[in-house]
Structures are given as structure tokens and as C-alpha cells.
Amino acid sequence: MASSIRYRRILVKVSGEALMGDQGFGIDVSVADRIAADIREARELGVDISVVIGGGNIFRGVAVASKGGDRVTGDHMGMLATVINALALRTSLVKMGVDAVVLSAIAMPEICESFSQLKALAHQAAGRVVIFAGGTGNPFFTTDSAGALRAAEMGAAALFKATQVDGIYSADPKKNPDAERYDHLTHDDVLNQGLAVMDVAAVALTRENKIPIVVFSIHEKGELARILSGGGRSTIVSD
Ligand SMILES: Nc1ncnc2c1ncn2[C@@H]1O[C@H](COP(=O)(O)OP(=O)(O)OP(=O)(O)O)[C@@H](O)[C@H]1O
Numbered sequence: 599m600a601s602s603i604r605y606r607r608i609l610v611k612v613s614g615e616a617l618m619g620d621q622g623f624g625i626d627v628s629v630a631d632r633i634a635a636d637i638r639e640a641r642e643l644g645v646d647i648s649v650v651i652g653g654g655n656i657f658r659g660v661a662v663a664s665k666g667g668d669r670v671t672g673d674h675m676g677m678l679a680t681v682i683n684a685l686a687l688r689t690s691l692v693k694m695g696v697d698a699v700v701l702s703a704i705a706m707p708e709i710c711e712s713f714s715q716l717k718a719l720a721h722q723a724a725g726r727v728v729i730f731a732g733g734t735g736n737p738f739f740t741t742d743s744a745g746a747l748r749a750a751e752m753g754a755a756a757l758f759k760a761t762q763v764d765g766i767y768s769a770d771p772k773k774n775p776d777a778e779r780y781d782h783l784t785h786d787d788v789l790n791q792g793l794a795v796m797d798v799a800a801v802a803l804t805r806e807n808k809i810p811i812v813v814f815s816i817h818e819k820g821e822l823a824r825i826l827s828g829g830g831r832s833t834i835v836s837d
């Protein structure tokens with residue numbers, strides 16, 4: 599096992615939106631397989647990995663609220679979307695020989711196990727990749743907040759946000775091509791400058807628990823292992 603690995607236990611927040619690939623909606627299985635391969639490669643470095651998966655490729659609660667519907671119902675729909683994605687990612691991992699389990703914050707025992715911290719830690723100790731579904735289980739939150747929460751519960755040394763962009767910029771790089779990319783920021787920098795790559799609750803929770811955040815592009819094959827090995831391209835948020 600290489601000694602230069604940056605973190606020995608991490609939680610990866612996987613973008614739901616990325617799962618749709620070029621389809622515009624739903625799940626592109628080849629993308630799920632690629633992400634699973636990246637997780638397998640990173641695990642082979644001897645790193646414990648658990649995953650929170652988003653739901654943006656299927657449903658976000660604000661879509662209901664913005665059309666005058668009930669936000670809480672919309673958020674329930676969004677959380678269910680994350681369960682669909684978690685099942686797809688587990689399928690891809692198992693297909694390539696990685697033992698993985700889905701734990702949902704919303705009980706659905708016919709489909710997957712319900713979340714408890716003890717169960718999650720036991721699965722991790724048994725060498726499984728734990729995929730957390732259903733977000734926090736509460737409306738008005740996001741899967742970024744679920745990522746920060748589960749990272750703290752799992753004793754993760756860092757929260758990796760695998761997203762559409764290769765780091766944190768001075769403004770949303772999709773809207774501002776001239777935005778400046780940062781290699782390193784503090785939690786306070788992200789909050790005080792209103793850098794919207796993650797929601798405020800998630801950043802505040804990681805700050806409280808002294809958990810660094812690593813933002814990197816999910817579209818770069820092998821990037822997770824490269825960053826864990828000391829290379830790659832990312833923004834690290836730490837104090
Ligand atoms: N300052 C910033 N730096 C980097 N990205 C930013 C910034 N502000 C806004 N963004 C946007 O935030 C997005 C990531 O946020 P978001 O969590 O909504 O997407 P996601 O990772 O695809 O998650 P999901 O689909 O699971 O909801 C990036 O794709 C980027 O366009």
C-alpha cells in the first residue's frame with residue numbers, strides 16, 4: 599500500500615446530473631460504469647470509500663416549488679430519485695466485482711437497507727462500498743448536506759465532491775468563462791464569498807467538523823485516484 603495517499607477514508611458525493619451523460623435525463627449506464635471503475639481504482643489504493651449520490655439527473659424539489667407545487671412533496675420526489683441512482687451505481691460496482699450496499703435514509707426494506715450509522719460502519723469495516731441514498735431523509739436539504747453529514751458520521755478524512763467542474767471558481771464557470779479557479783480555499787472563504795459550488799449548510803457542517811472538501815471533475819477518468827495519490831486537478835477547501 600503506497601504511503602503517499604492523501605486520505606485513507608473518504609466520502610465521495612457523486613453528481614446525479616453527471617449520470618445522465620449526453621442523454622439529458624435519467625441514467626446512462628456507461629457513465630455509471632465509468633464512475634464505478636473510478637471508485638474501484640481508488641479503493642485499490644487502500645482507501646475506504648463511501649458514496650452519497652445526487653438526484654439532479656431525475657428530479658429536484660425546486661422544480662415542483664417553482665411551478666407552484668408543494669416543496670416538501672417535490673423534495674420527497676427528489677430523494678426518491680437518489681435511491682434510483684444509488685441502485686444503478688451499486689449495480690455497476692457489483693458488475694465489476696466491487697462489493698457494495700445501498701443504505702437509504704427513507705425506509706424501503708424491500709429495495710435496500712435502511713440507514714443507521716452502526717450498520718454503515720460495519721459494512722465499511724467488511725470492505726464494502728456504502729452508497730447512501732435518500733439524502734438526509736429531510737426536505738429542504740440537498741445531497742451536498744447529506745454528503746457532509748455522512749462524511750462526519752463515517753469518520754471520513756475528506757469530503758470529495760465529484761461534480762461537473764474541475765474546482766471552485768470566483769464565479770460559476772459555466773456562466774462566467776473568465777472566472778478564476780482556486781487551488782486552495784478555506785471554509786470561510788467559500789462561505790464569505792458566496793461561492794455556490796455547494797450549499798451553505800454543507801460547507802458549514804464540514805467546517806464545524808474540520809473536514810476538508812475536495813472539488814473535482816467527475817468527467818475526468820481516473821481523477822479520483824490521481825488526486826488521492828497527490829496529483830490531479832481540484833480545489834481543496836481546508837482551514
Ligand atoms: N463558484 C463556483 N465554482 C464552481 N462551480 C460553481 C460555482 N458556483 C456555481 N457553480 C456550479 O455548481 C455546480 C455544482 O453544483 P450542484 O451540486 O448543483 O451539481 P451536481 O454536483 O451536478 O449535483 P447534483 O446533480 O447531484 O445535484 C457546478 O456544475 C457549477 O456550474
Ligand SMILES: O=c1ccn([C@@H]2O[C@H](COP(=O)(O)O)[C@@H](O)[C@H]2O)c(=O)[nH]1
Binds near residue numbers: 614654672675679
Ligand atoms: O437531504 C435531502 C437531499 C435531497 N433532497 C431532494 O432531492 C433532490 C435531489 O438532490 P440534489 O442534491 O439536488 O442532487 C433535491 O433537489 C431535493 O429536492 C432533499 O429534499 N433532502
